[in-house]
Amino acid sequence: MLxxxxxxxxxxxxxxxxxxPLAEGVMRHVWENSGRSEDIHFDSAGTNGYHTGDAPDPRSVEVAKxxxxxxxxxxxxxLTRDDFYTFDLILGMDQVNMATLAQRKPEDTTAHIALFTDIAGVGDMEIPDPYxxxxxxxxxVYRMVLSSSKALAARI
Structure with a gap:
């Protein structure tokens, strides 16, 4: 438990x-179906802004569907500076994301930053980029995100 x-x-x-976006959707789905009453806000962001305003990749949408x-x-x-104060947990999908988060995080951040699979307790494996x-x-990626989401929900 956290x-x-x-x-x-x-x-x-x-x-x-x-x-x-797949992790956000899967975790929300897992949480809503967990029977838990705590209200948790789930969101997702990228370390770069190349796709700002776009829908997720059609293949992510399809596999979720x-x-x-x-x-x-x-x-x-x-990802914005405010995210480091708005969110309790910021979870990277791989070590490159983690390095970027470590580089950008303000010294006084209130967020706990971790590798998604590690904090979920399924190991420190990376979730590979399927692009x-x-x-x-x-x-x-869906299977990895699902198992990590279920494990994280059980730890909360």
């Missing part, structure tokens, strides 16, 4: 079009 129940969790990947989760209304955004692959990569 010491305190987070009130807000932000998922981070590079562009906020593949992994982090195949599993009964609708992420089509999400819009990509870039340059086919649907099988997105399905693999």
């Amino acid at each position: 010491k305190n129940t987070p009130r807000s969790i932000l998922f981070i990947c590079l562009g906020n079009i593949c992994r982090s 195949l599993h009964g989760i609708d992420i089509s209304a999400q819009r990509c955004r870039q 340059f692959g086919d649907m099988s990569g997105f399905e693999e």
Whole structure:
């Protein structure tokens, strides 16, 4: 169990079009179906702003839809300085994201920053970027995000 129940969790990947929007949608779905009454705000962002305002990658939308989760209304955004004070947990998908978060975090941040899989308790593995692959990569990311989301929900 985590010491305190987070009130807000932000998922981070590079562009906020593949992994982090999928993690946001899956974690929200897992939490809403967990029977827990605590209200937690889930969001996602990218370390770069290349896709700001865009919908998630169609393959992320499709793999989520195949599993009964609708992420089509999400819009990509870039990580901001305010996020380090607004969110209780900021969770990176891989070590590159973690290095960027460490570099950008203000000294007085109130957020706990961690690798998603590590804080979920499933190991310190990275969730790979499926962007340059086919649907099988997105399905693999979905499975990793689902197991991490279930494990994190159980730890909260």
